[in-house]
Amino acid sequence: MAEKLVENITAMDEDFAQWYTDIVKKAELIDYSSVKGCMIIKPAGYAIWENIQQELDRRFKATGVENVYMPLFIPESLLQQEKDHVEGFAPEVAWVTQGGLEPLTERLCVRPTSETLFCDLYKNDVHSYRDLPKIYNQWCSVVRWEKTTRPFLRSREFLWQEGHTIHATAKEASERTIQMLNVYADFCKEVLAIPTIRGRKTDKEKFAGAIETYTIEAMMHDGKALQSGTSHNFGDGFAKAFGIEFTDKDNKLHTPFQTSWGVSTRIIGAIIMVHGDSEGLVLPPKIAPTQVVIIPIQQKKEGVLEKAGELKEMLKDFRVKIDDSDKSPGYKFSEQEMRGFPIRVEIGPKDIAEGKCVVVRRDTREKHTVDIGELPGFVEKLLETIHNDMYERAKAHLEACIYDATDYEEFKKIIDEKPGFVRAMWCGDVECEDQIKADTTATSRCMPFDDTSRISDVCVCCKKPAKHLVYWGKAY
RNA sequence: CGAAGCGUAGCCCAGUUUGGCAGGGCGCUUGAUUUGGGAUCAAGAGGUCGCAGGUUCAAAUCCUGUCGCUUCGACCA
Numbered sequence: 361m362a363e364k365l366v367e368n369i370t371a372m373d374e375d376f377a378q379w380y381t382d383i384v385k386k387a388e389l390i391d392y393s394s395v396k397g398c399m400i401i402k403p404a405g406y407a408i409w410e411n412i413q414q415e416l417d418r419r420f421k422a423t424g425v426e427n428v429y430m431p432l433f434i435p436e437s438l439l440q441q442e443k444d445h446v447e448g449f450a451p452e453v454a455w456v457t458q459g460g461l462e463p464l465t466e467r468l469c470v471r472p473t474s475e476t477l478f479c480d481l482y483k484n485d486v487h488s489y490r491d492l493p494k495i496y497n498q499w500c501s502v503v504r505w506e507k508t509t510r511p512f513l514r515s516r517e518f519l520w521q522e523g524h525t526i527h528a529t530a531k532e533a534s535e536r537t538i539q540m541l542n543v544y545a546d547f548c549k550e551v552l553a554i555p556t557i558r559g560r561k562t563d564k565e566k567f568a569g570a571i572e573t574y575t576i577e578a579m580m581h582d583g584k585a586l587q588s589g590t591s592h593n594f595g596d597g598f599a600k601a602f603g604i605e606f607t608d609k610d611n612k613l614h615t616p617f618q619t620s621w622g623v624s625t626r627i628i629g630a631i632i633m634v635h636g637d638s639e640g641l642v643l644p645p646k647i648a649p650t651q652v653v654i655i656p657i658q659q660k661k662e663g664v665l666e667k668a669g670e671l672k673e674m675l676k677d678f679r680v681k682i683d684d685s686d687k688s689p690g691y692k693f694s695e696q697e698m699r700g701f702p703i704r705v706e707i708g709p710k711d712i713a714e715g716k717c718v719v720v721r722r723d724t725r726e727k728h729t730v731d732i733g734e735l736p737g738f739v740e741k742l743l744e745t746i747h748n749d750m751y752e753r754a755k756a757h758l759e760a761c762i763y764d765a766t767d768y769e770e771f772k773k774i775i776d777e778k779p780g781f782v783r784a785m786w787c788g789d790v791e792c793e794d795q796i797k798a799d800t801t802a803t804s805r806c807m808p809f810d811d812t813s814r815i816s817d818v819c820v821c822c823k824k825p826a827k828h829l830v831y832w833g834k835a836y
Numbered sequence: 837c838g839a840a841g842c843g844u845a846g847c848c849c850a851g852u853u854u855g856g857c858a859g860g861g862c863g864c865u866u867g868a869u870u871u872g873g874g875a876u877c878a879a880g881a882g883g884u885c886g887c888a889g890g891u892u893c894a895a896a897u898c899c900u901g902u903c904g905c906u907u908c909g910a911c912c913a
Contacts, residue, residue: 381907507837693872
């Protein structure tokens with residue numbers, strides 16, 4: 361297991377950033393384009409995104425979501441209607457100033473997110489309690505003019521979904537916010553085999569214009585956190601700023617309440633950095649574009665390709681591919697591993713004579729000899745086992761990366777020496793967050809839902825009475 | 837936006853110090869032999885040396901400018 365089978369992938373512990381870039385390129389997920397920070401998502405990468413979309417969309421619709429599509433452009437005057445929002449996004453907005461040969465009278469913002477467009481729509485469509493709620497979502501790309509870019513993790517244009525809902529009551533909006541966060545956390549666990557920490561963001565870290573931002577935070581191999589999905593409760597702030605009102609059953613005008621929530625192609629970066637290894641990508645079975653690759657051995661010998669075809673037919677309930685290219689078997693094995701396909705089936709004259717085939721799982725590289733007749737059942741069970749094992753390994757890593765600190769010197773030492781989350785109490789003042797960030801570069805990741813322990817009575821930084829338990833850490 | 841590094845065939849790179857025929861490996865194409873962990877041999881195709889000026893008999897190489905990419909910071913999903 362220690363030997364390195366695939367050349368040209370930088371070792372993970374040697375240079376994690378380079379390892380990540382190598383995988384992204386070698387697995388042919390993306391290519392760089394002629395515009396900085398804009399990536400070409402190639403078939404292998406886009407197929408993963410399509411599977412993510414499918415799984416998420418199904419879960420959204422089960423909660424009553426309807427899909428819409430909003431325009432790419434936002435007039436400057438519209439963007440500026442909510443003060444915190446525009447201030448938050450201004451530094452990274454791309455502008456269109458010319459149409460055809462003429463300058464525009466009002467410049468247009470390329471959407472960095474679509475809150476303002478949805479508000480504009482709701483203003484027209486929402487007049488009565490009978491118009492509520494509206495539970496909308498769109499799949500689209502957005503543009504944020506980032507200075508430093510990395511494939512999937514931070515690109516200037518990225519694909520995502522943004523859900524936008526509007527409700528008659530604050531309670532309904534707040535419930536929707538949590539509901540969607542739970543959809544995300546569940547999706548990460550059940551589909552991507554990624555455990556996450558659910559929690560609330562501090563005021564400093566929350567979305568521009570939100571009253572509360574909730575997050576799921578995942579732990580990467582290198583001990584850095586990745587915010588993998590967010591859900592925002594806007595209260596009635598946006599509605600007030602945009603003048604959205606409705607007449608309720610009491611025959612009086614009321615302001616409605618809104619939410620938004622999103623997951624982006626960034627999550628593909630999480631898949632790479634949570635599950636990948638020194639041989640390449642390791643894809644969770646449920647979103648792997650190819651779940652089983654059949655590799656014929658001595659494929660020119662009579663009957664081998666035919667048998668491979670029979671196996672493929674037997675496995676038609678799964679996403680299966682035969683690699684009948686004229687590369688050597690060793691090449692194909694490495695290729696499968698680099699691309700992260702969960703299961704490989706080897707079939708050659710030797711196996712055919714015995715009525716067996718060899719099944720190898722990507723995540724552990726464990727080999728099984730299986731009777732051909734039992735292959736479909738074996739594969740079904742193995743895909744499930746792989747998913748569960750991947751989740752358990754990721755969970756064990758996450759848990760091994762959580763440290764406690766009650767003393768500030770200790771806190772700084774842990775952040776400096778041990779990659780991961782540090783659990784520490786916080787007084788609630790932004791001054792302490794700023795101090796911690798200045799001293800350590802770590803930020804508050806979240807105030808967790810599922811961890812109510814109170815490890816100290818005072819703030820780790822200022823020693824004033826503690827209000828919240830916070831997970832701190834370095835993040836992507 | 838700060839700091840560093842890099843632009844030569846699809847990819848990785850040598851050549852630049854000291855100007856003198858455009859090179860190597862991988863990949864690609866064709867054929868043969870191969871096939872249980874990145875096969876071997878033979879033949880072949882592939883170049884605006886990032887771009888623009890300048891110096892020179894002569895520029896990938898020297899000078900000036902410019903564009904782009906990567907990484908690390910600050911900012912952000």
